[in-house]
Amino acid sequence: MPLSSQQQNSVQSDKPVWFFLICWTVLNLIQAYTLELHADEAYYWVYSRFLDWGYFDHPPMVALFIRAGDSIMHNELGLRLITILTSSASIYILWLILKKYAVDAWAFILVVSGTLIFHIYGFTTTPDAPLFFFAVLFYYFYQKYIDEDKWSLALILGVIIACMLYSKYHAVLLVAFTVISNIKLLKRPSFYLIAVLALVLYMPHILWQVNHGYPSINYHLYERSAARYNPSNSWLYIPGQLLMAGPIISWFVLYSAFSIKIRDAFTRCLLVNGIGTFIFFFLSTFRGEAQPHWTLIAFAPLVMLALIKFKQANTSLTWFYRAALINMTIIVLFRVSIIFSLPFVLQIGQIKSYFGFKKWAHVVQQKAGNAYVIMDNGFQDPSKYDYYTNTLKGFSYDSRYYRLTQFDIWPIEEKMRHQRVLHLIDSPNTATTDSIKTKNWSWYVEWVDDVRTYQKVKVETTIHQLKLHSGEKKDIDLTITNPYPYSINFSNIGVKHEVVFGACFFRNDGEILLQRGDDSFNNISLKPGESTHFTFHLIAPQKGKYEMMFSIRTTPFEGSKNSRVIDLEVE
Structure with a gap:
């Protein structure tokens, strides 16, 4: 049967999106393979060595993502592989959602490719990556559920919500704002199936929290709060969000998204989630720092709302498309400069932390041999040591001057008991016997015989x-x-x-x-x-x-x- 003109137009409009997805995936594969790990990624790799229903900082989905990819190949690409695949899948699902609103394919490509935070989490594997994937999947099925109150869709949504909650606690915001945007959901019997199923599937994590003394709740709600208000947390929040939305186009994307005319329950859901998430994390700056990437789940509704508004306006946006093309080019060139390790990039603080740890880990291992290595106050360096030596011999001694981490739960401390360990410190003392110097760091070595610690008492x-x-x-x-x-x-x-x-x-x-x-x-x-x-x-x-x-x-x-x-x- 020949395709109708509408179907032919749909297939034709898919072609540039598919071409874009191929380029997007290839760029992320190259970036993932050539760039060393961020400290958080290494920390979550150690998560994946101790699979559990929960961890001190986060739920376990990121550990499953990493475990799956790392079992295929133990290198940076393997660790990031599932994130790359789900990133491409997320973008395609966004496109499927927007096809209902007849969004222009090239506008979609320019806005998505110009959103900086999508580039960062196109390959970076932290809990934000699985959360974003399941959030987009949620929007896809929720759009259908609004129109069709089916038990099968309710079952799917219950599973997806559980997956979101297993990814990151921020998922609670998405669920809450969605219900707020459509109170009529409470009249549907199938809605309660969604809630009960999600709760039942999430119960193992809740029990893990109970059995471990609610470490995540204590950390995120109490320990992470600053002792006093720092105004810079608030006034840096907005520039950070503008940068994440695209260094050139962000202001117009935000304006378009939040000036949309609400014509159905789904766009109302997107608007409440977008505005609600941004406001929630702005208010959180009065308690402490709100890192720019915490709002990642708000950028899916932001992008969709902006593109729907472009279609509603039905006016020429030639100037915007030119600006978006420049915006995309800047981001891509910056990413390429990281791939080739151009000198100016290595001077940027956040980027600099990606380089040099692979060599550092092997230099330390030459000193330590098969001994455990203890580093003070920070999960970052021990985690990178563990990853790049493919061992679990690195340990973070979290002192009373720092905070607790998952290292205070894992059974690594017990294995060091009464052993001779290498203690790495950043300044010399009377007990240091040697030093380790690399291009970017200097460490001092002291050997501790018959070590005994009481982290867990x-x-x-x-x-x-x-x-x-x-x-x-x-x-x-x-x-x-x-x-x-x-x-x-x-x-x-x-x-x-x-x-x-x-x-x-x-x-x-x-x-x-x-x-x-x-x-x-x-x-x-x-x-x-x-x-x-x-x-x-x-x-x-x-x-x-x-x-x-x-x-x-x-x-x-x-x-x-x-x-x-x-x-x-x-x-």
Whole structure:
């Protein structure tokens, strides 16, 4: 049967989109193969070595993406392969959604290719990549579900929402804003199938959070909040979003998207999600930094709304297409300059961090041999060491001056117990025996014999806030729990590395005070899973407001974060 004129036009309009997708995929493949890993990507690779229902920072979907690609080939391309494929699939799905609105193919290509954040996550594998893919898939099936209240579509949407939630917690925003945009959904019986199915499928992650003491909730809602408001977080937010939307065309794309005339429930959904997401993360700048890429899920509705508005306006946009072509050319040339490692690119801070770690990791491994390597305060370098040596011998010692990470959950610390480890530090001391110098970094080496650390030991109290006078004494009852699968003790008799238990007082002005517990702490011995009580005789420091926590320090390390923060006000 011959195609109708409408079908022929549709096939014809698909041709430039398919050509664009081929170019898009090839560019991402080359970029992925030639560019070293971002630190976050290496961290998520270590996730993939310990597959689980959850992790300290994020849900597990990114680990599955990486595990699938890395099982094919252990190189940068393998790690990023699934992201590249889903990026191309996402763009094509966006096109399928927009065909209902008769959007021009060349306008689609110019706007998508000019959106900088799509380029970044066309190959970069972080939780944002799977979230974006499943979000676009959600919009595709939700568009159908609006018109057809089918149980089959409800089942598909329930699975997709669960996948979004398994990708990144930001998915909650998309779900909430979609319901807000169409309250009539609550009248559909099939809507409750979507909700129940998504919840049931997500239950393993919820149980993981419960069993691990809600680490992600505590980190994202409490620990990540800044102690005081930093105005630069707010006024840098808007320029960051404009850059992500395209350095030249962003202002017009945003204007077009948010001035659209709403004519159906789907475009209303896009508008509420776009505006809602941007406003939500702007408001979050009053609590701390909102990184530009956190709004990635807002750019799918942004691009769709702008293209639909172009069609609604039905006016000549020749000037915009010329600007968009220049915008796209700038981005592509910049990406090509990264592929060829042109000198000016290597001077840019964010880009510079992609280069040199492969060589660095092998230089460190030559020093360490088969020994574990401990680095202080940061998951980035240990993760890159692990990836580029294809081992799990790198470990992050997250001290009381840093934050907790997934390294405080993985069973790496247990395997180092009583071994000789190499400790990499950034400045020399009396114990350093050697140094490692590469083009960009200098590290100093100290060997630690018979290492013992207590990162996972839990110190708990029922007190969350204290108000004392300077010099006032207060006895605090602490519960100390051994989470390890072996017995531990804190004795300093006959051991090389002293253990010290104490309270740390952190003040907003950066001053840190320490108070040591009495020596009876060193008499504690605990079997696996066993707990005991210990009384800490606190003496209130000088007047001020503090964040207080309890820490176990073993030389030569700085001491770990073993308790929750207690708000202390000293009058």
